[in-house]
Amino acid sequence: MPETFYDVMRRQGITRRSFLKFCSLTAAAMGLSPIYAGKIAHAMENKPRIPVLWLHGLECTCCSESFIRSAHPLAKDVILSMISLDYDDTIMAAAGHEAEAIVDETIAKHKGKFILACEGNPGLEEENTGGMSCIIAGKPYTEQLRHAANNAMAIISWGSCASWGCVQAAAPNPTGATPIHKVPGIGNAPIIKVPGCPPIAEVMTAVITYMLTFERLPEMDRQGRPKMFYSQRIHDKCYRRPHFDAGQFVEKWDDEAARKGYCLYKMGCKGPTTYNACSTIRWNGGLSFPIQAGHPCIGCSEDGFWDKGSFYDRLTTINDFGIEANADEVGMGAAAVVGGAVAAHAAISALKRTQNKGDHES
Amino acid sequence: MTTLSTKAHSEPAVYVYEAPVRLWHWINAAAITVLAITGYFIGSPLPSLSGEASDYYLMGYIRFAHFAAGYVLAFGLLGRAYWAIVGNSHAREIFLHNILKPSYWGGLWHELKWYLFLTKEPRKYSGHNPLAIFMMHWMYVWGTVFMIFTGFAMYGEGTGEGSWAHSLFTVWLIPLFGQSQDVHTWHHLVMWWIIIFVIIHVYVAIREDIMSRQSIVSSMISGWRTFKDEGKIDND
Numbered sequence: 001m002p003e004t005f006y007d008v009m010r011r012q013g014i015t016r017r018s019f020l021k022f023c024s025l026t027a028a029a030m031g032l033s034p035i036y037a038g039k040i041a042h043a044m045e046n047k048p049r050i051p052v053l054w055l056h057g058l059e060c061t062c063c064s065e066s067f068i069r070s071a072h073p074l075a076k077d078v079i080l081s082m083i084s085l086d087y088d089d090t091i092m093a094a095a096g097h098e099a100e101a102i103v104d105e106t107i108a109k110h111k112g113k114f115i116l117a118c119e120g121n122p123g124l125e126e127e128n129t130g131g132m133s134c135i136i137a138g139k140p141y142t143e144q145l146r147h148a149a150n151n152a153m154a155i156i157s158w159g160s161c162a163s164w165g166c167v168q169a170a171a172p173n174p175t176g177a178t179p180i181h182k183v184p185g186i187g188n189a190p191i192i193k194v195p196g197c198p199p200i201a202e203v204m205t206a207v208i209t210y211m212l213t214f215e216r217l218p219e220m221d222r223q224g225r226p227k228m229f230y231s232q233r234i235h236d237k238c239y240r241r242p243h244f245d246a247g248q249f250v251e252k253w254d255d256e257a258a259r260k261g262y263c264l265y266k267m268g269c270k271g272p273t274t275y276n277a278c279s280t281i282r283w284n285g286g287l288s289f290p291i292q293a294g295h296p297c298i299g300c301s302e303d304g305f306w307d308k309g310s311f312y313d314r315l316t317t318i319n320d321f322g323i324e325a326n327a328d329e330v331g332m333g334a335a336a337v338v339g340g341a342v343a344a345h346a347a348i349s350a351l352k353r354t355q356n357k358g359d360h361e362s
Numbered sequence: 363m364t365t366l367s368t369k370a371h372s373e374p375a376v377y378v379y380e381a382p383v384r385l386w387h388w389i390n391a392a393a394i395t396v397l398a399i400t401g402y403f404i405g406s407p408l409p410s411l412s413g414e415a416s417d418y419y420l421m422g423y424i425r426f427a428h429f430a431a432g433y434v435l436a437f438g439l440l441g442r443a444y445w446a447i448v449g450n451s452h453a454r455e456i457f458l459h460n461i462l463k464p465s466y467w468g469g470l471w472h473e474l475k476w477y478l479f480l481t482k483e484p485r486k487y488s489g490h491n492p493l494a495i496f497m498m499h500w501m502y503v504w505g506t507v508f509m510i511f512t513g514f515a516m517y518g519e520g521t522g523e524g525s526w527a528h529s530l531f532t533v534w535l536i537p538l539f540g541q542s543q544d545v546h547t548w549h550h551l552v553m554w555w556i557i558i559f560v561i562i563h564v565y566v567a568i569r570e571d572i573m574s575r576q577s578i579v580s581s582m583i584s585g586w587r588t589f590k591d592e593g594k595i596d597n598d
Contacts (some may be wrong), residue, residue, distance in 0.1 A: 222537050231523050233542075247420030249410040257410050266407060273542035302541045315405060316547040327547050328405065331554020338558045342565045345477070349569055352479055 005044040005212070019044075029206045029281065030218075031228045043213040050212055051114040053106055053148055054088035057141045058134050058168045058177050059120025063159040064090045066198035069284070070205045086114075089136075100137040103144065107151045115211065116152035116189070118145065118162040118180050121169070125176030133175040142183070150187035154217060155180060156194060156207065160300060163193035163225075170306035181224065192217050193224045195276075197300035202281050203229045223303075225275070234271035234297050237279040240264065264291060268312035270299030375588045376488040376595075378452045378581060386442045387582055393434040394556065397509075400428040401553055405546075429517060436510045452489040456498040466492050469596070484574045485596035488587050494566075501559040505552055511535060512549045516542070 003011075009019050023044065024037035054064075068091070085092075086106045092099065106114055122142040123133035134141040149155055157180045160166040168177035181191045194207055207226055210218045218226040235241065243249070244263040251257060251266055263269070271279070274297055278289040290297055298311040309317030315326035325333070379387075403424050411418050446457045460466060469485060469492035476484040477493075485491065490498065515535035518527030519542060539545045571578040577588045589595070 222533055227523070233519060236520070236522070242415040245422040246415040246418035247407060247411045247424075248413075248415055248418070249407060251410055256412070262410065266410075270543065273546060275542075299543065302543065304540060305543075308543050315550065316543055327550030327554070328402070331551060331557070335554055335557050335561065338561050342561055346565065346569065348479060349573060353573060356482070 003049065004046055005049055006046075008049070009044075026206060026209050029202055030210055036213075040209065040213045047212060049084040051084045051086050051106055051110045052117055052208075053086060053103060053114055053152075054090075054117040054119065055103075055141075055144060055148060056089060056136075057118065057120030057122050057145065057161070058175065059159065059161045059166075061090055061119070062198040063119045063161075063204070064088070066196075066201045067158075067204050068201075070201035097137075103148065107148060111151050113153050114151075115154050115156060115208075116148050117156045117158055119158045120161045121165060121177050121179050122183060123168070123175030124178045124183065125174065128176070131175075133177075145180070145183065146185050146187075149180075149183075149189060150185075152187075152189045154211065155186075155189050155191045157181065157191055157224075158194055158204065159199055160195045160197045160305070163195035164303040164305075166197060167306050170304075190217055191224055192220060192226060195225060195230075195301040195303075197305075199301070200229075200277060200281050200283060203277060229277040229281075230275045230301070232275065232277075232280075234274045234276055234279045234291070235269075238271055238291060239279065240291060258294060261294070264294075264296040265314060267296045268310060268314050269296030270302070270305070270308075270311075271297040274299040274302050276301040373588045373590060374595075375586045377585055378450075378488055378587045379585045380445075380449050380453065381585065382441070382445045383449065383453055384582055384585055386438055386445070389434065390438050390442075393431045393438065394560065396427055396431040397435060398553060398557060400424050400431070401549075404428060405550060432510070432513050432517070435506065436514070439506055439510065455490050455495050456503055459495050459499065466495075469493075470496060484570075486574075486576055486589060488595055497559070497562065501555065502563075505556045505559060508552050509549065509556065512539075512545050512552070515545055516549065 006019065010016075020037070020041060023040040024034065027034065027036040027040055030036075056064075087099070087102045089095075089099070094102075120134075122140070122145055124142065125131065126133055126140050126142065132140070136144055157163045161168065161177075162180045165173070165177055165179045168175060169179070180186065181193070192207065194204060196203070203226075206229070207218065210226075218228060221227050221231060235244070238244075240261060240263045243261070244265055248262040249257060249266040250262050250264050253267070265272070269291065271291065278297070279291065282289045282292070296312065299305040299308070302308075309315075309326070313326065315328060317326055404421075407421060407424075411420060443457060446454045469487075472481065472485055473491050473493035475481040511531060512535065514527045515531040518525055518530070518532030519536070521527050536542055536545060539548065567578045567582075570576070571580075575590045577586070577590075581587045
């Protein structure tokens with residue numbers, strides 16, 4: 001029988017006490033009742049590790065960077081041992097043909113039983129132009145992705161690249177970067193999106209833990225994101241929210257309001273339109289998150305956030321009019337034109353009327 | 363000194379706007395005014411207040427006024443739609459109109475010519491003229507429906523999962539637009555669309571009142587359309 005998670009943890013010198021702590025913290029992070037801590041512990045003690053293929057397409061590796069910093073008590077040793085991470089070219093020691101052979105080996109050995117973790121996305125323009133934007137071991141990444149996806153039990157779309165497209169898919173998207181769920185020919189394995197640039201480490205590990213414990217995907221919203229982490233906006237749980245409600249805003253980066261920690265709405269904060277758990281789970285072991293550090297949320301877990309104008313404007317820039325403008329500028333411009341036209345029309349009407357009157361009298 | 367030259371003449375009158383329609387019109391006008399002003403200040407808030415956060419609730423009140431007026435607008439439109447069914451035929455005009463009738467397009471063309479100063483007199487209608495129907499249906503009714511749907515979708519984001527606004531609007535509308543930020547942008551744009559409608563609507567109502575041979579502004583207060591001469595009423 002393959003090693004269970006618990007075996008791996010014990011082998012790495014983790015005490016049973018720490019192991020149980022990890023289980024209860026994970027249950028709490030997932031919003032489960034305390035009795036689930038026992039279930040998680042039971043699952044980890046008895047279930048064999050799920051084989052995971054972690055493939056990298058067009059991406060910056062910030063998801064991996066985030067993942068290895070998961071701050072749960074056992075993170076640095078255990079999270080990576082929890083899953084049987086059979087292949088991850090960024091962090092594995094092996095390289096070359098033998099390392100690449102593991103991909104095919106895992107797919108053949110665990111057909112339909114492994115999790116495909118996608119970090120980054122394929123550039124589909126390769127297929128149209130014959131250009132090369134993402135080649136892995138001499139073959140286009142798209143091929144590797146399709147082969148693995150068609151044999152996977154489930155697919156995790158790590159980060160905004162795999163979930164939405166992210167920066168490489170921003171206009172004009174020269175490589176045709178396409179999020180995983182929109183790639184043709186990837187089969188029918190369920191896809192769970194864990195967006196963010198990068199996603200929060202604890203969210204990433206919790207999603208995997210959930211899938212292991214319950215042997216199913218967590219409950220997802222219509223866009224395929226786990227509800228437990230993506231059903232509320234940053235704004236809903238932001239600790240600066242009382243300043244928003246009061247009408248206290250930072251107007252300039254170095255003003256008194258900025259020093260006092262007022263709401264960053266006017267500095268372009270996307271908290272009111274961004275679904276993520278940063279304001280509750282926070283980053284680096286719950287130490288801080290962008291707004292706490294005095295910077296507005298840039299909405300990195302939202303679809304197409306690169307194409308919504310400046311990070312520092314509340315209203316989106318609309319480029320379709322050929323000029324830089326936001327909705328209010330466009331609307332006000334149109335209203336001014338119509339208002340001017342109305343005034344001119346009224347003037348002509350008045351003129352015509354006096355003319356007509358003159359006609360009647362003469 | 364001139365003498366008053368008005369000769370004795372009769373002014374035929376038709377009862378057009380029933381009480382619920384008139385009431386709706388003015389409540390609705392007030393709601394739109396509140397919505398546009400508060401909505402603008404939600405997107406671009408007033409200058410920052412200093413002092414203790416617990417001493418103020420400015421954005422809270424502005425948002426409350428916006429949401430309250432939004433409910434008035436939404437239920438007002440529902441009530442108005444109900445009255446379109448049970449009220450007189452004029453109450454139906456802005457919702458349903460037979461656009462297949464050639465006389466409708468003929469009337470619309472004539473009205474356009476009137477506004478382009480190409481004809482001397484507009485036709486007379488007891489209800490809305492064809493151009494008015496066109497504008498109210500496409501600019502006002504659909505603009506308002508759009509604002510109600512996108513508005514409640516964003517409202518549901520705040521009330522959260524399980525709330526009626528979230529289940530009815532947020533869950534399908536936000537993904538349809540892409541993301542929440544896009545819904546906000548469109549909600550802003552259509553606000554200006556409605557403001558433009560209001561500018562045209564108010565101008566045209568006053569102008570018609572003065573220049574055409576029928577009452578307009580006072581009709582929305584009294585309900586009666588009076589004609590300034592006994593010429594035939596064109597209708598359609």
